[in-house]
Amino acid sequence: MKSQEIVFVLDLGGQQSQLVARRIREAGVYCEILPFHGSIQQIKAKKPKGLIITSDNSEACIESAVNSKELYELGVPVLFVGQGAQEISMQLGGKAIKAEETGSAAVFGDAENKLFGIEFQPESFETELDSRILRAFLLQACSCKGNWTMANYARQSIEYYKEQIGNRKVLCALSGGVDSSVAAVLLHKAIGSNLICIFVDHGLLRKNEADQVEKTFREQFNLNLIRVNAQKRFLDRLKGIVDPETKRIIIGEEFIRVFEEEAEKIGAVDYLVQGTIYSDVIESGFGDKATIKSHHNVGGLPEHIEFKEIIEPLKSLFKDEVRKLGEELGIPRELVWRQPFPGPGLAVRVIGEVTEDKLEILREADAIFRDEVAKAGLDQEIWQYFAVLTNMRSVGVSDGRRTYDYTIALRAVTSMDAMSADWARIPFDVLDRTSKRIVNEVRNVSRVVYDITGKPPATIEWE
Numbered sequence: 001m002k003s004q005e006i007v008f009v010l011d012l013g014g015q016q017s018q019l020v021a022r023r024i025r026e027a028g029v030y031c032e033i034l035p036f037h038g039s040i041q042q043i044k045a046k047k048p049k050g051l052i053i054t055s056d057n058s059e060a061c062i063e064s065a066v067n068s069k070e071l072y073e074l075g076v077p078v079l080f081v082g083q084g085a086q087e088i089s090m091q092l093g094g095k096a097i098k099a100e101e102t103g104s105a106a107v108f109g110d111a112e113n114k115l116f117g118i119e120f121q122p123e124s125f126e127t128e129l130d131s132r133i134l135r136a137f138l139l140q141a142c143s144c145k146g147n148w149t150m151a152n153y154a155r156q157s158i159e160y161y162k163e164q165i166g167n168r169k170v171l172c173a174l175s176g177g178v179d180s181s182v183a184a185v186l187l188h189k190a191i192g193s194n195l196i197c198i199f200v201d202h203g204l205l206r207k208n209e210a211d212q213v214e215k216t217f218r219e220q221f222n223l224n225l226i227r228v229n230a231q232k233r234f235l236d237r238l239k240g241i242v243d244p245e246t247k248r249i250i251i252g253e254e255f256i257r258v259f260e261e262e263a264e265k266i267g268a269v270d271y272l273v274q275g276t277i278y279s280d281v282i283e284s285g286f287g288d289k290a291t292i293k294s295h296h297n298v299g300g301l302p303e304h305i306e307f308k309e310i311i312e313p314l315k316s317l318f319k320d321e322v323r324k325l326g327e328e329l330g331i332p333r334e335l336v337w338r339q340p341f342p343g344p345g346l347a348v349r350v351i352g353e354v355t356e357d358k359l360e361i362l363r364e365a366d367a368i369f370r371d372e373v374a375k376a377g378l379d380q381e382i383w384q385y386f387a388v389l390t391n392m393r394s395v396g397v398s399d400g401r402r403t404y405d406y407t408i409a410l411r412a413v414t415s416m417d418a419m420s421a422d423w424a425r426i427p428f429d430v431l432d433r434t435s436k437r438i439v440n441e442v443r444n445v446s447r448v449v450y451d452i453t454g455k456p457p458a459t460i461e462w463e
């Protein structure tokens with residue numbers, strides 16, 4: 001990509017590097033996170049406008065920061081952020097100045113040597129680190145222009161891939177999820193029909209979802225799309241399987257198999273697209289090997305497809321930036337802002353054996369719940385909300401007759417990152433409407449329960 005102004009966040013410890021990086025980008029400056037102990041040559045080569053060091057206050061962190069003279073000799077402004085900032089700044093000869101803002105921040109500065117530091121109480125870090133502080137450092141101390149926008153990024157990426165790929169062929173597994181959709185549309189804008197997308201319909205998507213994916217990408221974006229109707233194959237392989245992990249493995253393997261079969265018909269391609277995003281890169285520990293994100297978190301990369309290289313067009317973007325890029329590219333809002341959906345789909349929301357009959361019941365109940373949550377205007381507040389078909393039947397009464405039908409569980413959680421979650425306090429009347437509609441409109445369901453367990457100990461999915 002064209003050279004652009006860049007700031008590095010050097011991660012020395014603590015939890016804050018990603019948060020800081022996102023705030024820098026929000027201030028219109030492109031930045032990347034590097035491990036603090038990485039190569040100084042790598043930093044130098046990109047001629048950064050500034051360095052931000054995030055740290056905790058352990059002795060090792062402080063010692064490393066204080067002794068890294070070669071960093072300060074680059075002559076680039078440095079800002080220390082985080083728990084160790086005060087100690088590091090003091091040891092480097094910084095002096096405390098009284099901040100204008102009230103609150104719990106401490107600010108340090110040595111304008112001559114271009115060294116600065118800010119420290120907050122850990123619990124107030126997120127709210128206190130507002131963009132004014134970073135903006136002042138970036139725009140004044142580092143003289144950044146602050147004109148990095150998603151519109152520019154989209155334009156530059158399209159130009160870059162147009163030039164890099166030229167007339168060669170690219171293969172992409174389109175799942176209908178946010179990442180693969182954005183990657184596909186971006187590349188389509190760059191290389192048109194030389195991008196070939198394979199959409200494997202495994203029959204485990206939500207109500208009408210597969211048709212919507214096909215319609216959106218074929219009709220609206222004119223993508224070169226191959227839809228493979230593999231529902232029966234997946235169901236056949238899932239017959240009799242009750243263990244959740246076995247279900248995942250089977251689905252992952254079958255996906256790869258179907259994808260490879262289709263790819264074989266196309267023949268050799270030059271590139272394979274991966275929807276890797278920036279957090280995957282960071283979480284993989286900044287290794288120099290390409291980060292491999294499998295479609296279903298199991299199964300890995302296809303082995304029998306001939307390709308020369310992997311393309312990862314979203315590799316430098318955080319999830320919310322991927323969504324913004326998607327909007328910029330004209331992908332419908334409901335697709336770009338959709339809730340996370342697991343690769344193995346409804347197979348891990350039908351407890352026990354998966355059958356078409358159970359999937360049908362679950363799809364209807366789930367559609368009603370999503371409809372009611374959206375009508376109540378809660379869909380953007382809740383991280384994930386869905387129905388689960390428990391394998392449990394219970395006694396009910398309908399039209400004066402005894403019934404013995406399924407129990408549907410409703411699950412809705414709030415979360416920042418899916419690592420932990422709380423059950424969503426959905427108003428009773430929304431739950432009431434949902435429950436009444438489900439038992440009235442969906443066959444073979446006589447009871448609806450709401451899951452009020454946080455994560456931990458319960459996971460978000462039931463399987």
Ligand code: XMP
Binds near residue numbers: 295296384
């Ligand atoms: P749990 O259930 O572990 O889920 O609390 C955390 C997040 O991951 C999603 N999830 C999956 N995503 N393949 C995926 O692509 C999977 O096998 C899978 N299992 C869980 C889940 O929906 C939640 O967002």
